[in-house]
Amino acid sequence: MTPTIVLPVIVAGLYAAGVYLLLDRSLTRVLLGFLLLGNAANVLLLSAGGVAGLAPILPVDDESAINDPLPQALVLTAIVITFGISAFVLAMIYRSWRLVRDEVVQDDAEDLRVATREEIDADERDPELMDPADRGPGDGFTVEAGPRRDDPETPSDDVALGLAGAVEAENESAEAKAVGEVRRTPAGGHGRDKY
Amino acid sequence: MDDVIRVLTPLPVLLPLLGAAGALLVGRHPQLQRTLSIVVLSAVLAVSVSLLVMADSQGATSVSVGGWPVPLGIVLVVDRLSALMLVVANTVTLGVLVFAVGQGVADGDETDTPLSIFHPTYLVLVAGVSNAFLAGDLFNLYVGFEVLLAASYVLLTLGGTAGRIRAGITYVVVSLMSSLVFLAAIGLVYAATGTVNMAQLAVRLGELPAGTQVLLQSMLLVAFGIKAAVFPLSAWLPDSYPTAPAPVTAVFAGLLTKVGVYAIIRTNTLLFPDGALDDLLLWAALATMVVGILGAVAQTDVKRMLSFTLVSHIGYMVFGIALGTTAGFAGAIFYVVHHIAIQTTLFLATGLVERRGGTTNTEKLGGLAKASPLLAILFFVPAMNLAGIPPLSGFIGKLGLLEAGVAVGGVGPYVLVGGAVVTSLLTLVAIARVWGRAFWRPRSVDTADEDVAEVRPAAGTATTTAEIAENRLPRTMVAATAAFVAVTLAITVFGGVLYGVADRAATDLLDRTPYLESVFGDQEIR
Numbered sequence: 001m002t003p004t005i006v007l008p009v010i011v012a013g014l015y016a017a018g019v020y021l022l023l024d025r026s027l028t029r030v031l032l033g034f035l036l037l038g039n040a041a042n043v044l045l046l047s048a049g050g051v052a053g054l055a056p057i058l059p060v061d062d063e064s065a066i067n068d069p070l071p072q073a074l075v076l077t078a079i080v081i082t083f084g085i086s087a088f089v090l091a092m093i094y095r096s097w098r099l100v101r102d103e104v105v106q107d108d109a110e111d112l113r114v115a116t117r118e119e120i121d122a123d124e125r126d127p128e129l130m131d132p133a134d135r136g137p138g139d140g141f142t143v144e145a146g147p148r149r150d151d152p153e154t155p156s157d158d159v160a161l162g163l164a165g166a167v168e169a170e171n172e173s174a175e176a177k178a179v180g181e182v183r184r185t186p187a188g189g190h191g192r193d194k195y
Numbered sequence: 196m197d198d199v200i201r202v203l204t205p206l207p208v209l210l211p212l213l214g215a216a217g218a219l220l221v222g223r224h225p226q227l228q229r230t231l232s233i234v235v236l237s238a239v240l241a242v243s244v245s246l247l248v249m250a251d252s253q254g255a256t257s258v259s260v261g262g263w264p265v266p267l268g269i270v271l272v273v274d275r276l277s278a279l280m281l282v283v284a285n286t287v288t289l290g291v292l293v294f295a296v297g298q299g300v301a302d303g304d305e306t307d308t309p310l311s312i313f314h315p316t317y318l319v320l321v322a323g324v325s326n327a328f329l330a331g332d333l334f335n336l337y338v339g340f341e342v343l344l345a346a347s348y349v350l351l352t353l354g355g356t357a358g359r360i361r362a363g364i365t366y367v368v369v370s371l372m373s374s375l376v377f378l379a380a381i382g383l384v385y386a387a388t389g390t391v392n393m394a395q396l397a398v399r400l401g402e403l404p405a406g407t408q409v410l411l412q413s414m415l416l417v418a419f420g421i422k423a424a425v426f427p428l429s430a431w432l433p434d435s436y437p438t439a440p441a442p443v444t445a446v447f448a449g450l451l452t453k454v455g456v457y458a459i460i461r462t463n464t465l466l467f468p469d470g471a472l473d474d475l476l477l478w479a480a481l482a483t484m485v486v487g488i489l490g491a492v493a494q495t496d497v498k499r500m501l502s503f504t505l506v507s508h509i510g511y512m513v514f515g516i517a518l519g520t521t522a523g524f525a526g527a528i529f530y531v532v533h534h535i536a537i538q539t540t541l542f543l544a545t546g547l548v549e550r551r552g553g554t555t556n557t558e559k560l561g562g563l564a565k566a567s568p569l570l571a572i573l574f575f576v577p578a579m580n581l582a583g584i585p586p587l588s589g590f591i592g593k594l595g596l597l598e599a600g601v602a603v604g605g606v607g608p609y610v611l612v613g614g615a616v617v618t619s620l621l622t623l624v625a626i627a628r629v630w631g632r633a634f635w636r637p638r639s640v641d642t643a644d645e646d647v648a649e650v651r652p653a654a655g656t657a658t659t660t661a662e663i664a665e666n667r668l669p670r671t672m673v674a675a676t677a678a679f680v681a682v683t684l685a686i687t688v689f690g691g692v693l694y695g696v697a698d699r700a701a702t703d704l705l706d707r708t709p710y711l712e713s714v715f716g717d718q719e720i721r
Binding site (some may be wrong): 022027030034038039040041042045048049069070071074076077081085088089092095096099100105106108109110114121 | 231336341345349354355356358360361362363364365367368371372374375378379381383385386389434437493494495496499543652
């Protein structure tokens with residue numbers, strides 16, 4: 001039998017499309033990309049088993065006529081793993097949507113802060129000249145700036161909503177202080193760690 | 196003796212998995228759950244230690260799971276390297292579990308906790324790590340990686356706050372990519388050789404054309420390089436680790452990247468001993484060290500600074516691997532052991548700093564050395580160790596690697612030796628900045644004000660400074676961290692013994708016959 005060109009072409013197409021989607025910021029596209037890549041890997045594993053043949057069930061008369069069973073076992077395992085992880089990613093996308101009303105990956109606040117900072121030594125700096133995000137907490141303004149817990153406009157999630165970047169992190173901890181959770185959970189906003 | 200090993204070998208995987216099931220069942224009884232997890236991990240540690248003792252005295256052994264003859268079935272292989280890694284991994288996971296339990300008890304309110312999933316997930320993580328270390332089969336290694344990664348996804352996004360979901364997304368997507376590259380590599384390896392048994396691969400891969408070998412090796416190295424955070428595949432790490440809860444970050448930082456390093460060691464010794472990509476790895480090691488440490492110097496947050504030093508010090512291990520000599524591998528293995536312990540300790544100490552000071556931002560911290568001298572010691576000792584101050588274990592590990600580099604000689608290794616020294620100095624700079632800011636300088640007026648005026652009365656219960664000093668650092672957490680500091684000192688004191696084991700492990704690795712014979716016995720491998 002001759003090797004088929006169809007499977008390699010399909011694998012290449014799936015990989016290309018999958019990687020392209022995975023590079024997107026939108027999480028739904030990332031998930032679709034992951035699914036395509038998973039299928040690409042599975043087809044690759046299948047084609048690694050060589051040419052198609054009969055079902056590999058004992059007893060066999062002609063060993064060369066049967067298919068290689070190992071790649072099929074590997075593919076089954078890989079499918080189960082891909083399935084489980086996809087479910088987790090879906091749950092994460094949903095949670096992200098609930099929290100920030102957006103399924104696009106946000107910029108990292110601390111990254112931006114470090115990248116845009118002008119000098120390293122804060123000790124010698126006048127607080128008046130500092131970026132608000134670099135200033136220490138407790139200036140009394142950030143609490144009002146954030147979404148209030150009793151605000152009817154704010155959906156009922158127990159976390160600061162709708163604010164990207166450093167302001168959010170500030171508000172989160174300021175808010176946590178306001179409700180008195182800080183002594184127990186100094187991280188601010190991570191108040192639910194129990195082991 | 197063989198029967199004992201046959202029984203013991205699967206236990207580091209089996210016990211945590213069964214324990215995870217048990218912990219799920221008793222999820223409504225936190226006290227029971229905690230006891231169960233600690234008992235299970237203590238048992239696993241005992242098993243690992245006895246495996247190491249046996250492996251070190253009699254050499255490598257293997258077990259065919261389910262009684263299927265090699266190479267049809269899955270084999271678990273215990274040699275000096277995997278046994279050593281098991282012992283270190285289980286010591287760290289047990290210690291961090293005690294720390295986490297201490298934190299859970301201190302924070303209270305377990306009756307309606309939605310987070311009874313922590314213990315089962317944590318045990319699954321341990322099972323995955325053990326499986327990856329024991330796997331004698333490429334696909335089983337993949338399964339081990341997936342098990343530990345799936346557990347790590349859950350642990351990293353624990354509680355599902357906005358920051359953690361954001362960090363978790365980066366982490367999950369990057370890990371998925373590495374898993375898929377790994378899976379594709381397995382498919383290609385199978386297509387080329389017709390087996391996934393690592394001992395059999397060791398022989399069959401060598402018969403392939405050189406170009407095919409380089410392709411397969413580079414795919415495996417990319418997959419493991421992402422997991423080990425080797426530059427330029429390391430950008431995900433400082434982004435995703437710092438947001439997780441302190442114990443989770445500690446165990447991830449200590450352990451998970453080292454599983455990647457372990458897989459790289461296996462790839463470069465057992466599967467592809469030719470060293471075709473060693474030059475490339477050497478420069479990757481230099482870039483990892485330098486880029487990582489420059490990132491660390493720029494940070495103001497302790498956790499982020501530590502994450503960057505973690506990336507940077509992975510470079511030392513890759514340096515040892517890339518040298519390709521016994522001394523290089525021995526240095527890399529010793530450095531892995533040292534670094535697992537030290538990085539975990541530092542992250543746990545940082546967790547205590549966060550509880551004590553309310554933040555990990557060095558611009559807001561201050562005066563901790565005076566406020567909490569014990570905490571200062573717990574941070575200072577491992578910090579100096581990380582920077583490689585003699586006579587601590589970081590110095591021993593770095594010295595071993597530098598000697599190995601000089602012994603090899605040539606432009607590349609000498610540049611790397613220079614880079615390693617500079618990185619070490621810059622680590623000291625980064626660590627000293629944190630120490631100076633958070634511990635040494637006096638607490639500034641406005642931060643103190645904020646602490647007293649807003650936080651403490653709002654907290655409701657404790658009002659005096661003394662009360663808070665006691666309340667803030669639960670004894671179990673401090674004890675667990677102190678135990679870790681003791682372990683890192685023990686690595687220093689017993690450095691000679693440990694280096695001996697690492698040296699014998701490296702000799703075995705380069706020799707390859709102990710591994711092959713343990714799997715196939717007297718059979719001829721085809």
